[in-house]
């Protein structure tokens with residue numbers, strides 16, 4: 001029997017320049033007295049977390065800061081953060097200030113200061129035991145300082161399990177932040193390449209959730225089987241379409257001139273809208289491929305990122321196979337792919353290549369690598385990349401049509417060079 005029900009959930013939202021200065025009031029309104037603030041060293045250096053801590057203290061609350069969240073969290077980095085939270089607690093609210101990594105770290109800490117057991121008990125199967133939390137979590141307030149990840153809206157914490165060399169996650173509705181505070185004045189310090197990569201992540205969140213398998217095309221679920229990501233649906237569609245429109249108007253400008261405040265605000269709004277969409281619909285092939293593309297990096301070091309470690313940033317990794325992924329999925333939902341292409345570029349052509357062409361042109365304009373070859377991959381890597389993508393079955397199942405290993409190999413092979 002086919003599914004007839006879709007679900008929609010989202011955090012409360014406070015958006016706009018200066019919104020983060022009100023967080024002391026917001027936490028007090030949630031009944032908090034002792035607050036744990038989670039951030040990472042890079043974000044801490046910008047001074048934003050210290051300013052947030054100040055407004056919390058000014059509201060008469062106590063705040064303890066943990067500033068050692070890892071960019072790209074691992075099981076070990078999350079366990080350290082949890083140990084800190086368990087030792088320094090009890091707390092009655094958590095605030096995350098930073099990118100997806102800080103927010104994801106705060107989600108894991110929140111889960112494990114309120115619930116017994118170890119991290120791996122809650123990690124998605126088959127890597128972990130996929131246990132559901134038995135106790136309610138603390139209210140989590142997420143204050144993103146990089147636009148893109150959408151982590152402030154989602155139920156997911158992404159992590160690398162080091163011993164298994166696998167990227168996986170913890171996903172449960174209880175992990176979703178209670179309040180997202182999106183303050184575009186916190187994001188003006190991003191280098192151009194960071195804006196480009198983060199913007200492609202936003203764009204792919206919107207495109208993948210818009211082209212995801214329609215919710216009614218899944219098998220019917222029992223109430224206890226419902227998952228936060230239920231496939232494309234009328235409400236997620238609305239957010240995705242609006243996000244695409246905002247990106248069409250502001251993405252190139254935001255990359256070209258980091259001080260363009262209007263463009264930055266539009267990007268922050270696009271990121272929020274896309275998060276509200278994909279946080280319920282889900283993402284598919286480009287995100288599945290991004291896991292091994294980021295995870296198997298050898299020595300690629302993009303401009304604008306710390307030079308000490310090779311990295312294919314998440315948004316860049318997502319974008320590199322996106323044009324070919326959408327060429328592949330076109331026939332499953334031609335009108336949706338066409339509409340997305342036109343929202344991004346009213347002069348887009350038509351047919352299976354329209355969206356792929358719009359994406360490749362955009363990527364070239366904003367200075368992203370011209371495909372997988374430029375970040376260090378070659379024909380000899382195709383099998384390993386395919387194997388890595390196949391581990392992301394939860395994401396592949398959200399694609400609008402079945403995806404075989406040969407399909408993935410074709411997408412990856414044709415993504416070596418886009419123009």
Ligand SMILES: [Zn+2]
Nearest residue numbers: 149201314318
């Ligand atoms: Zn993403």
